[in-house]
Every structure is written in C-alpha cells, then in structure tokens.
Amino acid sequence: MRRATLALPALAATAALVLAGCSTASSSPAAAGDGPLRVVAAENFWGSIAAQLGGDKVDVTSIISSPDADPHDYEATASDGRTVATADMTIVNGVGYDVWAGDLAAANPSGTRTDLSVGDLVGAKEGDNPHRWYNPADVSKVVDAITADYQAKDPANSGYYDQQKAAFTGTALKDYDAVIADIRAKYSGTPIGASESIVSMFAPALGLDVLTPPDFLTAISEGTEPTAADKSTIDTQISTGAIKVYVYNSQNATPDVQAQVDAAKARGIPVSTITETMTPATASWEDWQTAQLTALEAALAQAAA
CATH class of the missing domain: 3.40.50.1980 (Nitrogenase molybdenum iron protein domain)
Structure with missing residues (x-):
C-alpha cells in the first residue's frame, strides 16, 4: 500500500519528539493491583502477537484492526490519543510505515510508558522496507523484545511471560x-x-x-x-x-x-x-x-x- 506523510489535526501538531531506540521511556514495574498491562499496538498484526505473549496479564488494543484500513493513510483521533495516554506500553512498526503512531505517542508523553518501535529494534531506517511483520527473523526479535518489556513492567509475573513465549514459539508458530x-x-x-x-x-x-x-x-x-x-x-x-x-x-x-x-x-x-x-x-x-x-x-x- 501507498506510503504517505500524515498530519494529525486532532492532536498536538507541534510535537517534536519521535520514538527512538528499541524500547523507550520507563520500564518501571506496574503497581500491584493495577490489573492487566494496558498495551496499545498501532496495527493488529503486532497486536495479535502482543496479546498472545501477554495472555491474561495484558489488555491489548490495536488501533488499526480493519483489513480495509490503510495504515499509511490513517488519521489518528482524539480517542486514539486518550488510549495511548493511558497505556503502559505501545508498539509501533516504524520505518516510515505508521508515522502517525509515533506522532501520537509523542503528543501524549508519559514518564512510565514503554514505547517499542519495531523498526528501531531491527535496525531499519526510513526508506528501508517497512513490512517487518513479514520477516521471520524480525518477528523473532519482536517476540523477544515484547516478552522482555512485559517482564520489566511486571516482574512478579516474569515466569508467566516465559511460559507464554514458549507456548507461542513452540506451539502457535509450529505450522x-x-x-x-x-x-x-x-x-x-x-x-x-x-x-x-x-x-x-x-x-x-x-x-x-x-x-x-x-x-x-x-x-x-x-x-x-x-x-x-x-x-x-x-x-x-x-x-x-x-x-x-x-x-x-x-x-x-x-x-x-x-x-x-x-x-x-x-x-x-x-x-x-x-x-x-x-x-x-x-x-x-x-x-x-x-x-x-x-x-x-x-x-x-x-x-x-
């Protein structure tokens, strides 16, 4: 699908921050009794993986979930901003694929949220092939990174996340x-x-x-x-x-x-x-x-x- 540079009219258009590095912001443990980790994925292909790795310890929301929606051309809403603002973790594809998602996180900063950029994780830069969810090696890196971020945010359930990862890689990915x-x-x-x-x-x-x-x-x-x-x-x-x-x-x-x-x-x-x-x-x-x-x-x- 077509790539485009997008504006965010409903959000702070002057936000100058961008997601950089593999996972940014705080990995502070979630407070006891807070319930499942709130995870927001820009697209449901990453959201599907995140949900399976987190099991009942996470609540995953995917902003792009319709096959008819073009992630390149999506215009984020104020509701999306509120969802990101209350998230414990975000997952964006990056590599110029979902510019709006990086801008959305930047316009809704948090001192406790962990932001994972797949492109940064795998060392892909603007102009490189953005379709990283089709690359088996990149998907493996994302699985490792999401699991590590879950464990950093929720160390009390570290063993559980290890079990979820083992089930995903050993059973779900078998075929x-x-x-x-x-x-x-x-x-x-x-x-x-x-x-x-x-x-x-x-x-x-x-x-x-x-x-x-x-x-x-x-x-x-x-x-x-x-x-x-x-x-x-x-x-x-x-x-x-x-x-x-x-x-x-x-x-x-x-x-x-x-x-x-x-x-x-x-x-x-x-x-x-x-x-x-x-x-x-x-x-x-x-x-x-x-x-x-x-x-x-x-x-x-x-x-x-």
Whole structure:
C-alpha cells in the first residue's frame, strides 16, 4: 500500500519528539493491583502477537484492526490519543510505515510508558522496507523484545511471560515454521515474480529468488509510477516463463499489477495472493501468515508439476 506523510489535526501538531531506540521511556514495574498491562499496538498484526505473549496479564488494543484500513493513510483521533495516554506500553512498526503512531505517542508523553518501535529494534531506517511483520527473523526479535518489556513492567509475573513465549514459539508458530522449512527444502532457488516489496521480506527465508526489479516493487508499495523499463522487464519475465510463480498483494492491485496478474495466468504461471494487513481481522497473526504461505507452496508445487 501507498506510503504517505500524515498530519494529525486532532492532536498536538507541534510535537517534536519521535520514538527512538528499541524500547523507550520507563520500564518501571506496574503497581500491584493495577490489573492487566494496558498495551496499545498501532496495527493488529503486532497486536495479535502482543496479546498472545501477554495472555491474561495484558489488555491489548490495536488501533488499526480493519483489513480495509490503510495504515499509511490513517488519521489518528482524539480517542486514539486518550488510549495511548493511558497505556503502559505501545508498539509501533516504524520505518516510515505508521508515522502517525509515533506522532501520537509523542503528543501524549508519559514518564512510565514503554514505547517499542519495531523498526528501531531491527535496525531499519526510513526508506528501508517497512513490512517487518513479514520477516521471520524480525518477528523473532519482536517476540523477544515484547516478552522482555512485559517482564520489566511486571516482574512478579516474569515466569508467566516465559511460559507464554514458549507456548507461542513452540506451539502457535509450529505450522508457520513448518511450512517455511518445507518450502525452503522443496523449492529453494525457484525464480518468482512479485507485485511489491512485501515479498522481499519473506522470500529469503523461503529460499525463493525474486526476479522482479526492486525499483518496481518499491514503486508499487509507495504508490509511485514504475518505470517503463521495469514494466517491460517484468513483461518479458512473464512471457518467457522466466518466473515460475507470481505473488501479488490483492489489497493493492494497481492497473500495472492487474495486467501482470492477467498475463501470468494467460501464460499458465500460477498466481498466489497475499495481503498487507490481517485478513480476516479475526485471524491470529500466525494463522493468517500460515494460510498465505500454504497457498504459495501450493502454487510452487503446481509450477513444479
């Protein structure tokens, strides 16, 4: 989806603070009897993970929870500001993906809240690929960081958070890890085409070779016009069968992308879809991701046959 720089008309537009570092602000233990930790995630893909890691010791609110909402273009409300102002912890994606979320936290400062920026945690800077929830290694780092922050905020339940993390990584992620390993074992080195840069986040873990020009992937992700040369390159890759599978984001099917999808299908190249945000919204992060990877594996198997 398109990236944009957003204003926050309902909030303090002059806020100059930005979230920096992996986790910022206080990690002071929560006072006894305060109830569950109040956690606010900018997007529900991170919120889903945070809720599972916290169990009944946390209360997670995800500001972006609808598949129809574009996190790039979201305009925060006064209600969102109040939610953040009373939070014990916030989780934002960063990397220019949800600028409004960083501004929201800055406009509602707290001396006790812990602010986690995924981009800062994984060392990604503005202009880098922002789709970190599609990168298995980055997700692992976020799981570790959220657990550590929970334990710092609520040390009395440190063992509980260890148990939640073990259940998440060992049980909830079992199918997700298995399909990644299976794709890598069976289809490593397979050349594929893609519509945008989301695919670049998970293709290395799967061992897949993305042939689509990187500038095209970035252009579609950011809502800018791809070059004629890049479009011609992709047309040739499709018409000659140089790519074996085409993967596209169905939430961002521009005319250029739709033309490529149609051309791939006409050439007999299997097409696999992904979405940028959780679909359906009621799914867990791992169920959503596993379903998409399973569909991709089926497309790879079709291509190999």
